[in-house]
Amino acid sequence: MNQAIAFAPGELDRAAHLRNADTTFKDSRARTMVFWRGKLLADADDRPMQVALDHPALGDAREPAIFLGLTDNGPRFAADLPLWTPPEDASTIGQFVDQSLQVHPAWPTAKFVEVRSVMPTLSRLDGELVATGRALLGWHGSHRFCANCGSQSMVESAGWVRKCPQCGTQHFPRTDPVVIMAITSGDNLLLGRGPSWPEGMYSLLAGFVEPGETIEAAVRREVVEESGIAVGTVR
Numbered sequence: 001m002n003q004a005i006a007f008a009p010g011e012l013d014r015a016a017h018l019r020n021a022d023t024t025f026k027d028s029r030a031r032t033m034v035f036w037r038g039k040l041l042a043d044a045d046d047r048p049m050q051v052a053l054d055h056p057a058l059g060d061a062r063e064p065a066i067f068l069g070l071t072d073n074g075p076r077f078a079a080d081l082p083l084w085t086p087p088e089d090a091s092t093i094g095q096f097v098d099q100s101l102q103v104h105p106a107w108p109t110a111k112f113v114e115v116r117s118v119m120p121t122l123s124r125l126d127g128e129l130v131a132t133g134r135a136l137l138g139w140h141g142s143h144r145f146c147a148n149c150g151s152q153s154m155v156e157s158a159g160w161v162r163k164c165p166q167c168g169t170q171h172f173p174r175t176d177p178v179v180i181m182a183i184t185s186g187d188n189l190l191l192g193r194g195p196s197w198p199e200g201m202y203s204l205l206a207g208f209v210e211p212g213e214t215i216e217a218a219v220r221r222e223v224v225e226e227s228g229i230a231v232g233t234v235r
């Protein structure tokens, strides 16, 4: 079996030393993935569309594309189009499983798809690019104003920092540590499901680690919170 696993150890060269250089933006092989409200612009095979950085439709971006790293095919970026409004109803966006597809007139053969639905079929590299781009763009979208003084902050370091021009505070992308656990009893495995999930979908229990908490303590707390079951040894 040669199944790609999303979030597996990375193949992307993040090239952090190039984040303050403009050479990546000027590279003729530079391409960007395009996101809209957290959804990915994908081709007919559900692969991320790779768009030139000077494509006119990127005028609906509010901020510059984020430099994600270098690949064998050139620098790769992620761009968000918050200013674009699709012609059709988009009321299902944000649901746990959003099956709606939006078509942008600039890319009539592509569509915006929910990332969760395509993640299992992406290559390891594409999966890493999509996960990184979506996480960073989501953070930018909800952190446009300085948490210290309330002024509008600016993108720096090709999207890996926001800086406040008023008070000088730097803000860095948020990363949330989580635990996911296999709770067993003999041959039985504990699974759960959310009320909004599709019929037949179950998951291992999982949750966020709290500040100062050990991973083992987070496992015990989350399992009790979600199932009422006290667990034994955590390893």
Ligand SMILES: [Zn+2]
Pocket (backbone or CB within 6 Å): 146, 147, 148, 149, 150, 151, 164, 165, 166, 167, 168, 169
């Ligand atoms: Zn500030």
